[in-house]
């Protein structure tokens with residue numbers, strides 16, 4: 001199972017759903033009584049569901065460390081479990097949802113079938129289209145290097161991290177009728193004043209640590225040597241750190257998320 005850190009989820013989810021929640025309209029959150037968020041991690045999305053509804057909100061994850069963070073929230077019930085074998089009876093929830101889970105699973109269709117089993121009404125997914133991410137930065141080499149590394153990652157990674165408009169096919173196979181498909185653009189800005197996560201992320205670029213986490217997938221996907229890319233990456237990271245010290249550094253990233261809702 002692909003692992004994530006608490007700080008990674010905090011940094012990458014920062015501001016998500018804060019600007020607009022219109023893409024969640026098909027969830028009918030006002031009308032829900034029991035919601036399940038599968039692969040909830042630290043509960044970044046589960047908290048949005050709890051804020052927008054009066055439902056009983058349950059978060060499930062296979063990573064107990066992340067789950068313990070979600071469990072700290074008074075309106076979230078955290079349960080350990082696997083997305084392809086959920087520890088709930090048939091029809092236990094009237095909305096079963098996940099955010100950024102399917103792209104990490106070897107068999108996303110099996111998870112959707114399981115969601116359909118434990119839902120009595122709606123099933124929904126919010127999945128990033130990692131092939132359509134856009135980056136801009138005051139460090140010029142960051143834009144081209146991130147593009148090369150992202151393309152290599154997409155090529156080398158063992159799961160499909162850019163499901164995009166193929167998600168509805170999984171819904172069809174699970175016998176779910178599509179209620180709606182929408183797109184949400186998550187914009188992330190790094191600018192002064194930088195917070196702790198920005199500083200950590202820059203340091204991880206400079207040391208190569210961030211890249212090393214994906215070394216195996218990158219080695220499979222790159223058509224040049226990993227060592228050479230890593231050297232250029234670290235040089236770019238040192239420039240990011242330098243610009244941060246003089247408060248010149250700015251970075252903007254847009255990640256499109258496809259929101260698919262279906263009915264049992």
Ligand SMILES: C[S@@+](CC[C@H](N)C(=O)[O-])C[C@H]1O[C@@H](n2cnc3c(N)ncnc32)[C@H](O)[C@@H]1O
Nearest residue numbers: 039040041044045061062063081082083099100
């Ligand atoms: C990218 S994170 C997304 C977390 C959260 N949904 C969010 O958007 O912030 C993917 C999450 O799925 C969990 N996960 C991966 N495979 C899983 C599985 N088979 N069953 C349950 N959780 C799983 C990971 O532990 C991680 O918390």
